[in-house]
Amino acid sequence: DAGITQSPRYKITETGRQVTLMCHQTWSHSYMFWYRQDLGHGLRLIYYSAAADITDKGEVPDGYVVSRSKTENFPLTLESATRSQTSVYFCASTPGYEQYFGPGTRLTVT
């Protein structure tokens, strides 16, 4: 399917476990982003990537790791999940200005 996909869509994990959220886009957009959405905070940028092998921190990067070995994939890893990382995570990409969002991953850390 064309567009941007995320997997899994729902995930429950325990505190301290490592979790990886996947993001895949078929447009070959250079820029990709990871956001988290929490009530009262809107969306906050975690990390972004300008191209393969180029990543940079956003507003709330602590506790997260990203990589981008291929243009189309941008995985987000929580190295040791904490309850405060319970959130909805959105991946996005852009051809230049407007960002296009994936369907989201709802992550619960127990």
Add this chain to the structure above:
Amino acid sequence: ELKVEQNPLFLSMQEGKNYTIYCNYSTTSDRLYWYRQDPGKSLESLFVLLSNGAVKQEGRLMASLDTKARLSTLHITAAVHDLSATYFCAVDIRAGNQFYFGTGTSLTVIP
């Protein structure tokens, strides 16, 4: 610290009425975006405003941008139930690469 403030945060309005949602931001930017989010869904792009004075309209929604006042408005004309959703503005400070979102306005249109 960049701040993007939307008001109101919650809006309940009757069908057929008009209303405006405001988005104020604290830094210089010529680019502002409006998104819509339905419950449990992703964000859908509504408007892209790329210059001072830009005005875009789609159906019952019209968005405008005043970069000098650092203000964007989303005007709703003759609201219908289908417009019930959360609306976000986002300020772009680096050509699509650094979005800062407002906290959203939850709109409920009552029949």
